[in-house]
Amino acid sequence: MTATLLDGKATAAEIKDELRTRVKALAERGITPGLGTVLVGADPGSQAYVNGKHRDCAEVGIASIRRELPADATQEQVEQVLAELNADPACHGYIVQLPLPGHLDTQRVLELIDPAKDADGLHPVNLGRLVLGYPGPLPCTPRGIVELLRRYDVALSGAKVVVVGRGNTVGRPLGLLLTRRSENATVTLCHTGTLDLASHTRAADIVIVAAGVPGLLTADMISPGAVVVDVGITRVVGPDGKGRYTGDVDSGVVEVAGALVPMPGGVGPMTRAMLLTNVVERAEQG
Numbered sequence: 491m492t493a494t495l496l497d498g499k500a501t502a503a504e505i506k507d508e509l510r511t512r513v514k515a516l517a518e519r520g521i522t523p524g525l526g527t528v529l530v531g532a533d534p535g536s537q538a539y540v541n542g543k544h545r546d547c548a549e550v551g552i553a554s555i556r557r558e559l560p561a562d563a564t565q566e567q568v569e570q571v572l573a574e575l576n577a578d579p580a581c582h583g584y585i586v587q588l589p590l591p592g593h594l595d596t597q598r599v600l601e602l603i604d605p606a607k608d609a610d611g612l613h614p615v616n617l618g619r620l621v622l623g624y625p626g627p628l629p630c631t632p633r634g635i636v637e638l639l640r641r642y643d644v645a646l647s648g649a650k651v652v653v654v655g656r657g658n659t660v661g662r663p664l665g666l667l668l669t670r671r672s673e674n675a676t677v678t679l680c681h682t683g684t685l686d687l688a689s690h691t692r693a694a695d696i697v698i699v700a701a702g703v704p705g706l707l708t709a710d711m712i713s714p715g716a717v718v719v720d721v722g723i724t725r726v727v728g729p730d731g732k733g734r735y736t737g738d739v740d741s742g743v744v745e746v747a748g749a750l751v752p753m754p755g756g757v758g759p760m761t762r763a764m765l766l767t768n769v770v771e772r773a774e775q776g
């Protein structure tokens with residue numbers, strides 16, 4: 491068996507088309523949605539991701555608001571930028587690109603984002619809303635995974651899903667999303683303390699790996715026909731000395747799985763599309 495690839499890039503393009511229509515409808519009401527980004531320092535990876543977010547904005551008609559600070563910016567300077575974005579009516583949502591330089595208090599910075607403008611959906615208030623089942627912006631990566639599976643008609647209701655990884659950005663909120671009544675999946679959340687990981691993944695209909703451990707999930711760890719989602723993205727240096735990104739799913743899995751969300755071209759593009767969706771939704775709410 492060779493798995494069907496679930497194409498996050500094509501699906502994200504489809505979502506961007508839909509967003510363009512919604513942005514035009516907003517323009518008729520005199521509203522231009524605006525996404526802000528806060529980048530501290532000059533890490534090339536972070537710069538590339540922020541540039542990508544602004545390219546996405548331009549593609550769908552969202553206004554870009556860029557704030558850039560030097561790597562040695564003080565906590566106060568960063569907090570001042572957040573206060574400005576919180577007060578700016580043209581900014582419907584914004585993100586602080588992570589990771590921040592080590593001398594900054596990341597938790598405090600993230601807590602200063604106005605929860606109503608939290609385009610990443612990671613503010614403690616919004617994660618709390620997710621726990622309670624209240625409406626609010628959803629974390630982009632978990633939302634992107636659920637949306638991709640939905641658009642490919644992967645049945646979630648009643649499915650046994652194993653999520654590997656308990657991080658606050660992906661694993662934990664994903665478990666919450668998948669167990670909502672609307673998704674209705676049965677979720678096992680595995681992590682570094684899980685004994686005999688393979689006994690869990692082998693019993694699953696869907697395995698979602700967000701552990702940040704290259705090649706963690708191998709073909710012998712899944713049941714034939716299972717749906718596998720690779721959320722891992724780790725930078726490794728090859729024998730040629732060149733850097734590249736690798737996922738958490740070993741290349742042999744494609745021969746056993748029924749469907750595979752690959753890395754690259756799977757979850758990453760969906761995450762970007764969900765960021766735009768959060769901003770457009772916020773603008774639609776007025």
Ligand SMILES: Nc1nc2c(c(=O)[nH]1)N[C@@H](CN(C=O)c1ccc(C(=O)N[C@@H](CCC(=O)O)C(=O)O)cc1)CN2
Pocket residue numbers: 539540585586587588589610630723735753754755756757758759761762
């Ligand atoms: N505030 C945030 N910071 C960070 C986030 C985030 O969601 N919010 N996530 C990552 C970086 N990131 C977006 O910021 C991001 C990473 C990777 C991709 C992506 O599309 N990856 C490609 C593969 C890699 C490549 O070709 O460059 C893929 O999966 O196809 C998008 C966004 C950390 N910081």
